[in-house]
Amino acid sequence: MTDSADLERRYRRLLAFYPKAFRDQHEQEVLSVLMAGAADGQRRPRVAESADLLRNAILAHLHQMRLHRSWDYRQVVRRGLANEAEHPRRTILVRVGVGVWLIAAAAIAWGEGYWWGVFLLAPAALHFYLAYRAGHAVRR
Amino acid sequence: MQEATFLILTALAGGSQHGYGIIADVEQISDGRVRLRAGTLYTALERLSADRLIGVDREEIVDNRLRRYYRLTPTGEERLSEEAVRLRSNAAVAMARLDRIGGVATA
Numbered sequence: 001m002t003d004s005a006d007l008e009r010r011y012r013r014l015l016a017f018y019p020k021a022f023r024d025q026h027e028q029e030v031l032s033v034l035m036a037g038a039a040d041g042q043r044r045p046r047v048a049e050s051a052d053l054l055r056n057a058i059l060a061h062l063h064q065m066r067l068h069r070s071w072d073y074r075q076v077v078r079r080g081l082a083n084e085a086e087h088p089r090r091t092i093l094v095r096v097g098v099g100v101w102l103i104a105a106a107a108i109a110w111g112e113g114y115w116w117g118v119f120l121l122a123p124a125a126l127h128f129y130l131a132y133r134a135g136h137a138v139r140r
Numbered sequence: 141m142q143e144a145t146f147l148i149l150t151a152l153a154g155g156s157q158h159g160y161g162i163i164a165d166v167e168q169i170s171d172g173r174v175r176l177r178a179g180t181l182y183t184a185l186e187r188l189s190a191d192r193l194i195g196v197d198r199e200e201i202v203d204n205r206l207r208r209y210y211r212l213t214p215t216g217e218e219r220l221s222e223e224a225v226r227l228r229s230n231a232a233v234a235m236a237r238l239d240r241i242g243g244v245a246t247a
Contacts, residue, residue, distance in 0.1 A: 022182075025186075026182050026186075029158070029159055029207065030178050030179075031205070032158075032159065032205040032206055032207060033160045033163065033181070033182075034178050035205065036160040037163070049177055049178070049179075052179040052180055053177075053178065053179040054179075055179065060183065060186070
């Protein structure tokens with residue numbers, strides 16, 4: 001695979017963190033800008049550039065949430081937790097599954113040279129903890 | 141108005157430009173001080189479009205890549221002009237006072 005195809009693939013992975021609406025609108029042109037700004041033979045996004053994309057992806061998600069004012073996240077969380085308490089077995093399955101998936105994602109990110117993959121381990125631990133708590137509920 | 145926003149609008153006041161053109165122009169306007177990154181640029185362009193200060197002028201495909209050109213809207217021109225007047229008036233006061241204490245750089 002050529003260097004530029006390698007680089008483009010990595011940029012696309014970073015852009016995947018953006019909300020779908022943003023990607024539909026801008027993915028192609030952001031990619032053009034990123035590739036135009038790349039040095040000859042560059043294979044990986046620069047750290048500052050990756051950080052900038054991730055930071056702005058989060059901002060885009062936050063902005064989107066604010067646009068949907070009817071979407072009350074506290075209510076969603078409360079309902080979700082009540083639902084989990086009712087179905088502890090299913091909760092264990094889902095939480096462990098998500099935890100394993102996060103660890104796999106962290107390992108892949110690390111393997112690709114993205115050090116920030118380690119940040120995925122904290123939510124993974126949280127999912128395992130919630131699975132463990134659900135396990136207690138089953139035994140009781 | 142943030143400096144990056146001001147510089148993006150100033151870049152577009154010179155005519156419609158695509159993303160990479162804006163980055164290069166902003167760098168030149170600011171004497172190399174401000175180099176916008178792609179993520180920051182498109183967050184700003186999204187916001188400016190939503191506020192109707194800029195709009196899409198046209199799209200081109202160059203070397204299989206999409207180039208979307210943005211232009212300043214009349215509202216954008218108005219906002220940029222207000223901001224430029226405000227900055228000039230602030231700068232004038234600063235220069236006048238520095239001049240009085242003999243610390244102004246005459247540039």
